[in-house]
Amino acid sequence: MDLPGPIHDFLLVFLGSGLILGGLGVVLLTNPIYSAFSLGLVLVCISLFYILSNSHFVAAAQLLIYVGAINVLILFAVMFMNGSEYYKDFNLWTIGNGLTSLVCTNTSWYGVIWTTRSNQIIEQDLISNSQQIGIHLATDFFLPFEFISIILLVALIGAIAVARQ
Amino acid sequence: MMLEHILVLSAYLFSIGIYGLITSRNMVRALMYLELILNAVNINFVTFSDFFDSWQLKGNIFSIFVIAIAATEAAIGSAIVSSIYCNRKSTRINQSTLLNK
Numbered sequence: 001m002d003l004p005g006p007i008h009d010f011l012l013v014f015l016g017s018g019l020i021l022g023g024l025g026v027v028l029l030t031n032p033i034y035s036a037f038s039l040g041l042v043l044v045c046i047s048l049f050y051i052l053s054n055s056h057f058v059a060a061a062q063l064l065i066y067v068g069a070i071n072v073l074i075l076f077a078v079m080f081m082n083g084s085e086y087y088k089d090f091n092l093w094t095i096g097n098g099l100t101s102l103v104c105t106n107t108s109w110y111g112v113i114w115t116t117r118s119n120q121i122i123e124q125d126l127i128s129n130s131q132q133i134g135i136h137l138a139t140d141f142f143l144p145f146e147f148i149s150i151i152l153l154v155a156l157i158g159a160i161a162v163a164r165q
Numbered sequence: 166m167m168l169e170h171i172l173v174l175s176a177y178l179f180s181i182g183i184y185g186l187i188t189s190r191n192m193v194r195a196l197m198y199l200e201l202i203l204n205a206v207n208i209n210f211v212t213f214s215d216f217f218d219s220w221q222l223k224g225n226i227f228s229i230f231v232i233a234i235a236a237t238e239a240a241i242g243s244a245i246v247s248s249i250y251c252n253r254k255s256t257r258i259n260q261s262t263l264l265n266k
Contacts, residue, residue: 020174058225081193104184136226158241162245163248
């Protein structure tokens with residue numbers, strides 16, 4: 001989006017802090033319903049972040065599919081399996097947990113600074129973002145598009161066949 | 166300045182998803198962490214498409230395919246988890262050799 005610089009930076013910092021806190025909440029909350037709602041917060045923050053990155057179609061698809069379908073499906077799965085084993089204090093911090101957290105947080109975070117960047121040519125967009133995605137899906141990426149629809153059909157039939165018993 | 170911070174954010178989400186996936190004792194939580202990992206990868210794709218490819222948008226299109234595949238996998242995963250739960254009344258991950266009976 002072409003917002004003025006400080007507003008863009010402030011929105012990025014705001015969404016980034018929402019993402020960081022939501023990610024910590026998904027891992028560290030013991031009640032699985034709370035962590036599923038925290039996952040919903042992460043997905044909404046990511047969708048707003050896509051709007052800031054000029055990708056309006058992916059933002060709408062993320063909001064519809066991830067928040068509206070996948071998060072609701074996960075909530076159904078969490079609420080369906082309410083054994084009494086979920087409400088005991090299950091967060092036993094074993095040695096494996098500590099070791100894995102050390103390994104996962106000691107990556108070289110700012111090694112990504114060495115990505116080279118080309119000269120950014122600012123072009124006028126005569127065609128909007130959604131129209132460009134539609135044009136490319138219909139011409140260049142037509143075969144993956146058809147394969148995705150076949151995969152969705154097979155997955156739907158498979159899920160019904162598994163859940164029928 | 167902007168690109169590196171966004172890439173660090175997506176790497177952070179990815180590492181949190183990997184940590185949760187390794188140390189989760191519950192199959193439904195494993196599905197949640199898998200969605201976190203796929204979303205971190207999507208942020209990477211969309212950011213690179215926004216910064217370097219505003220003409221052909223290849224990263225955006227691939228992230229749409231990733232969203233579709235993630236929806237498929239969430240549906241199949243929750244069908245498998247609910248059928249395991251109906252059979253055995255428990256969703257601990259270390260009992261997941263139940264499928265090979």
